[in-house]
Amino acid sequence: MATLEAKIIHTTIARDWREVYAFMAKPENMPRWASGLSSGLTRDGEDWLAPGPLGEARVRFAPANDFGVVDHLVTLADGTEVHNALRVVPNGDGAEVMFTLLRQPGMSAEQFAGDAGWVAKDLATLKSIMESGKTGRKMGNKGNDSRIDYVEFNVSDIAAAKAFYGSAFGWTFTDYGPEYCEFQDGRLTGGFTTTGPVGSGGPLIILYADNLEDMLARVEKAGGKIVKPIFTFPGGRRFHFADPDGYELAVWSAQ
CATH class of the missing domain: 3.10.180.10 (2,3-Dihydroxybiphenyl 1,2-Dioxygenase, domain 1)
Structure with a gap:
């Protein structure tokens, strides 16, 4: 079986890798930084539904794990399946987030480079969110139990x-x-x-x-x-x- 051209896009985040993983592993957070899911996600059993210009896509995320794996399988409206490999690993006191982009059959070099640019932009948004420390609701902080937080x-x-x-x-x-x-x-x-x-x-x-x-x-x-x-x-x-x-x-x- 032929292999596909691959490109690893990554970013370094100055925040504990476990906190980065905890934020990324919640599908409801993805529309905040992943532009491909910016229209929002709706839960449907074990999957999540994402509307898009080519129809509704079905997304299944990797289950919670201790290894920083945030992979997700995207099934497009026409049945095409795309496996997005997304990982978070320790990098000193911080984290390294890596996305493996595969050049799909029929994709031109220009389209591949464009997709890589979008992924890099998304990771930059994620980095900004995580390093600002403003990741939305602060439930888990002591003293916030039972209080209106957000x-x-x-x-x-x-x-x-x-x-x-x-x-x-x-x-x-x-x-x-x-x-x-x-x-x-x-x-x-x-x-x-x-x-x-x-x-x-x-x-x-x-x-x-x-x-x-x-x-x-x-x-x-x-x-x-x-x-x-x-x-x-x-x-x-x-x-x-x-x-x-x-x-x-x-x-x-x-x-």
């Missing part, structure tokens, strides 16, 4: 969400690829993602303001829609607004 918004346009919340509330942001952005308000951390359906509803998120009238003006200037003007409630006053994607939030003040 808030996530499904949005239609990350740039628009950043513009609104940055203008209205002064939030800061860290981008993790085209489908995910982390926000910080100085106390709470959360994320904007385009990998899920957009819609209002769910628990009401309430922010605080020292000057309620000033905050209402800032929200309106940034493009928010006031759905409940300022009213009193036990403990203070508040108003409700809808952001550009339709999420309803509230702002309250003790004054």
Whole structure:
């Protein structure tokens, strides 16, 4: 049987290899850094479903292991199977992540080089996430048990969400690829993602303001829609607004 041309793309990450593996081994984290899965993954038994321009692909990941193996088998809509070999190994106090790219039959040299470039870009995104230490939810840290730890918004346009919340509330942001952005308000951390359906509803998120009238003006200037003007409630006053994607939030003040 003929062999295929292979290229190993790798990156060095300054973080314990076990932590890198733990993050990579969770399929739900892959859309944050693997551009080929940026449309999101939906669990279907032992497999995960990934929508794409050529139809829905079925992905099966290697089971949890102690050897840093994050291999996954991708079955395309036409039945073609692609085995992606992805490994994490210790490199001193850090980690080395390696992806073995195979040149598939009929693939031109230009296409092969293009795929290699995309893999290198994905690994660079992974490196940025891991070395920033901001890998999303922090469940596992002592003191976080039973506490609200993270808030996530499904949005239609990350740039628009950043513009609104940055203008209205002064939030800061860290981008993790085209489908995910982390926000910080100085106390709470959360994320904007385009990998899920957009819609209002769910628990009401309430922010605080020292000057309620000033905050209402800032929200309106940034493009928010006031759905409940300022009213009193036990403990203070508040108003409700809808952001550009339709999420309803509230702002309250003790004054």
